[in-house]
Amino acid sequence: MSDSEHLCLTRREALVTGACSFAAGLALPSAAQAQTRTAALTVYPVKKIIRLKSLKEGEPVAFTYPLEEQPNFIVKLGAPAQGGVGPDRDIVAFSALCTHMGGSLRGRYRHDLKAIGPCPFHFSTFDLTKGGIPVHASATQNLPQVILRVEGEDIVAVGVTGLIYGFRHNLKDGTLAKGATPRRASVPSPVMPG
DSSP states (O other): OOHHHHHOOOHHHHHHHHHHHHHHHHHSOOHHHHHHHHHHHSOOOEEEEEEGGGOOBTOOEEEEOSBTTOEEEEEEOSSOOTTOBTTTTOEEEEESBOTTTOOBOTTOEETTTTEEOOOTTTOOEEEGGGTTEEEESSOOSOOOEEEEEEETTEEEEEEEESOOTTOSSTTSSSOBOTTEEOOOOOOOOOOOOO
């Protein structure tokens, strides 16, 4: 058999290969699901960020989480967003450090676009309705999103998806943010044989 004969697939082989590839793709989690699972496996502290009623649409509020050295912002977008909380699912929080080279994004929120940027270093801009996906310039990674939860009238931070720029681990090499309460991983009790 020549080398050219080995490169050709029969129709049946092509269909089987395609079906197996498709099935394997269905079994793999999306990037967002994988990040959320990773964040869920890491035990993050809980921190009250702000009262639900205190947020004004289009006005970002700065806070630090999970470490004091990690700047973030929370904003009510006025439009539903991926990972959004609150009655309108429009409240989101993200790192204030660009994922490309760590440029500060503070003061760069664009309410008309529901985006943050451009970064002062290389003009990266991130869509806050779509999990902080980069939409312009040099950044190739989503902006790390702070996982929020509403507890009564309070919005609390409970985790982070993605790695905050400049850190090897979101919870190491720094001081826990003021107001953050450490929590322990809940470990299921072993099942004893009867």
